[in-house]
Amino acid sequence: MLIGDGKSELSSRPVHANIGYAPSAWVLLREADDAQKANKELFSGSSNSMTANQFRRLALSLPEVVESAHMGHPDFRAGGKIFATLGAPDERWGMLKLTLEQQRHYVEAEPKIFVPVKGGWGRRGATNVKLAAATRRTLWDAMTTAWRNVSPN
DSSP: EEEEEEEOOSSSSSETTTTTSSSOOOHHHHHHHHHHHHHHGGGGGTTSSSHHHHHHHHHHTTEEEEEEEEEEEEEEEEEEEEEEESSSSSEEEEEOOOHHHHHHHHHHOOOOEEEOOOSTTGGGGGEEGGGGGGGHHHHHHHHHHHHHOOOOO
8 A cells, every 4th residue: 555645755665554664654653544534433432432342443453553462362563562452451451552651641631541550561651441441532542652652663
């Protein structure tokens, strides 16, 4: 899939989702915006709570994301790096890999939705998401933040 005019702002090579070099951050953000528009049915009725399947669909709608597994739980990776998981500590929860500053922001803004993971992972930014309390819009914002943290530039 070619993006924009098919040229990267950093080179004259075509920008394509299935080629062997990393596109620029601008291209990835544009693809994320396109994914959001293409999946706008996920955002209708934004006051509804999230399900694990909706969490999965949101994660997979981001560019270059693949679903894998880690420690018996589904995970979502960009550039080979995990940015989100499902099912830990149980099926009612998701997890986003944020920075400590980002974690503080989300936990302070929405304490009924975002909770630091217990232990060392939480002290490094891993943040649980209570799916039943999360709205699609709130989760989309936090998930794209986590994705940008690991997305290849």
